[in-house]
Amino acid sequence: MLHKKLKPFPKDFLWGASTSAYQVEGANLSDGKGPSCQDVKEIPEGTSDLSVCVDHYHRYKEDIALMAEMGFKAYRFSIAWTRILPNGTGEINQQGIDFYNDLINECLKYNMEPIVTMFHFDMPDALDKQGSWSNRDSVDWFVNFAKIMFENYGDRVKYWLTINEQNMLTLVGPVIGTLRIPEGTTNILKETYQQNHHMLVAQSKAMQLCHEMLPNAKIGPAPNISLVYAATSKPEDVLAAQNCNAIRNWLYLDMAVYGKYNNLVWAYLEEHDACPEILDGDNEILEAGKPDFIGFNYYNTMTVGEADDSIVSDAGADQQSSNGVAGVYKGVANPNLGKTEFGWEIDPVGFRGTIREMYSRYRLPMLVTENGLGAYDKLTEDGKVHDQYRINYLREHIAQVQLAISDDCEMLGYCPWSAIDLISTHEGIRKRYGFIYVDRDEFDLGTLNRYRKDSFFWYKKVIETNGADL
Ligand code: BGP
Secondary structure: OOOOOOOOOOOOOEEEEEOOHHHHOOOOOOOOOOOEHHHHOOOOOOOOOOOOOOOHHHHHHHHHHHHHHHOOOEEEEEOOHHHHOOOOOOOOOHHHHHHHHHHHHHHHHOOOEEEEEEEOOOOEHHHHOOOHHHOOOHHHHHHHHHHHHHHHHOOOOOEEEEEEOHHHHHHHHHHHOOOOOOOOOOOHHHHHHHHHHHHHHHHHHHHHHHHHHOOOOEEEEEOEOOOEEEOOOOHHHHHHHHHHHHHHHHHHHHHHHHOOOOHHHHHHHHHOOOOOOOOOOHHHHHHHOOOOOEEEEOOOOEEEEOOOOOOOOOOOOEOOEOOEEOOOEEEOOOOOOEEOOOOOEEOHHHHHHHHHHHHHHHOOOEEEEEOOOOEOOOOOOOOOOOOHHHHHHHHHHHHHHHHHHHOOOOEEEEOOEOOEOOOOOOOOOOOEOOOEEEOOOOOOOOOOOEEEOHHHHHHHHHHHOOOOOO
């Protein structure tokens, strides 16, 4: 099964790339926008705040023209809740509505499919002050926001993503700056999974609403999925990998697709007295919401072994690294893999494995909503960025998508992270991912001029040949 005749990428494959509002737009309190959790969080030392980012809010036309030059068939971006509803609920900010209308129309001008993420790490601060996702009303808050988006943009947006990386919000919320736990909470794990439950119910209702209001649109979740390997063939390590797979990955997709809690996760929560409260009718709601496809972010795999007593549960973890969970699994390095400059393992073959596993579990078409390499890029004096390392990373990963297509997995598109340089979740602008370089540093805003990296020209060729010339 390793060397086989390759199937081509589908004719209408959605080549593109992704961004998120709080990391790219800037203008974070302009034109009526309210603050989100990202605007009030403690900024990690030595990294930029989110007030300007790369000023996409004012320069989106130039940016979309550059994406069109690369030949993008799709642009995945998120809508900032607080631009539409500065307080999260209540009055609508017309300037916010207008901004995304313009952004969507600009994409369509170039025949670029707008793929909208409804929620990307940016809870309105006003709602955090009312208990955030701990408050059961958060379900209605989100559904109301969804309805406004469907009403205003549903005539043009065909692809919707509900919640970006709900699994990371639950597992590493403090690193991303999103977790708000009500004062006096004694069982933080339980509270976190209560929030998670509310997000799941909100997501399911939003998927149902989308199907009612926009029968031709497609909607799906966008978790961060990393296939988890066992450190060795020792049976106990294999069980640990199953545990970690369940907690990190399958809980979210089992819920989105089947509306049922993964049994291993439920057993783990029971053991810690951390099961969420489930109201009458919740199970029916969860089963009624069905995704049309699975969006997922992939950066690398994880490797784990049997838990031992040394584990301090997930101290220092981020989206792609974990030391483990006491009594459940222990995170270990994979000696077969190299790492990025920022310490994330690189595993293109694991991408194929992840896609194969997801398809055999869920049998839904899949859209890659993120994948990419964070690196220290350098602008040369003559305005070039020689990011061959990024080309290598993307080339190897795209080749694995084609192998997965050849395995008969159904793939809708590939939208790596990120279309343009932007601010990382917790490592500043220095950790760059874009095809387009932006001239600014951590604290010096520079000219904010745009430059085409080497990967820009390479990706243009990939899209032009529909993936035939990598
Ligand atoms: C994902 C997030 C993105 C993004 C990316 C890269 O987890 O959905 O918002 O930033 O990872 O992560 P980082 O910025 O931490 O390098």
